Amino acid sequence: MPKKIRLGILGGGGDSLIGVLHRVASHINDNYQITGAVFNPDFESNMAFAKEIDVPLNRIYKDFDTLIEEELKLPKDERIQVCSILTPNFLHYPMAKKLLDNGFHVICEKPMTTSLDEAKDLQKSHEKAGTVFALTHTYTGYPMVRQMREMIKAGALGKIHKVDAVYYQGWINTIIHDKEKRSSVWRLDPKKAGISSCMGDIGVHAFNLVEYTTGLKVNELLCDFNYLYEDNKMDVDGTxxxxxxxxxxxxxxxSQVATGEENGLAIAIY
Known part of the structure; x- marks a missing residue:
């Protein structure tokens, strides 16, 4: 029986929306084993969460740098092979770069970086490393999305005329209308999230599906983004x-303020 891929997780602790999804995905085909982690920047919370989800504690590290340092001391057939980066956006680039530069494979939540210069630099590190770098636009893996793509490719729809993609959520409603809350959530902090909240977080999935299913490329765009409060100009809605x-x-x-919507992703190709 083949050995499981040794997986490290960065972020994705108890208060993480995406952490549980990565853990579930890693077990779907029984190919991965969570081997080490830094779930939370607070070490006590980090260890407590590892106990909660029944991950061995001997390779739960106090921080990212310690994880790299200690894992590299281990024989290659024991150390973590791939790391999932589930941290706030501004940490994706430095973590991914250091992992690549030290020979690890990377599974990274989007955005890959928060600037073009960072993306170019990360590309150089990836080319030099020769390891796998996976960015999690995971909706392209759904069977019906694959079916849609193949039908369009085979000409079943004829000539494509129009596309309409939507991704609506409502979760930020419980935060955005409270000044104290909207000032403390990292997704509404441009220093941590980058220049966008809604479109950078979920709009990119709709964009990705448009190009993936049709095989066509977006050449030009016109954006109208909306924010709700003058003290926070991060987009929470857009067309x-x-x-x-x-x-x-x-x-x-x-949209992240579409009240009543939980995770409403849809795409129509005409």
């Missing part, structure tokens, strides 16, 4: 008109 190749036009809609 994007897109022009694709071959005279195809469409729209991408995203």
């Amino acid at each position: 994007v008109l897109i022009r694709m190749s071959d005279h195809v036009k469409g729209v991408i809609r995203g």
Whole structure:
């Protein structure tokens, strides 16, 4: 029986929305084993969460740098092979770069970086490392999305005329209207989230599905983003008109203040 892939997890602790999804995904085909982690920057919380989800404590580290240092001391056939980066956005680039530079494979939540310069630098590190770098646009893995792509590719829909993709959530409503809360959530802090909240978090998934399913590229776009309060100008809602190749036009809609919506992703190709 083949050995499981040794997985490290960075972030994704008890208060993380995405952490449980990565843990579930890692067990779907029984291919991964969580081997080490830094779930939380507070070490006591880190250890407590590891106990809660029944992960061995001997390789729960106090911080990211310690994880790298200690894992590299181990024989290659024992150390973590791949790390999932589930931290706030501003940490994705430095963590991914250090992992690549030390020979680890990387599974990274989007955004990969928060600037073009960082992306170019990370690309150089990846090319030099020759390891796997996976960015988690995971909706492309769903069977119906694959079916849709193959039908379009085979010409079952004929000539594509229009695309309409939407990703609506409502979770930020419980935070955005309270000044103290909206000032303390990292997704609404440009220093931690980058320049975008809604479109950077969920709009990119709709954009990704548009190009993935049609095989066409977005050439031009016109954006109208909205924020709700002058003291926080991070977008929480937006509409994007897109022009694709071959005279195809469409729209991408995203929102984190669509009350009643939990995780409403949909795409229509006409």
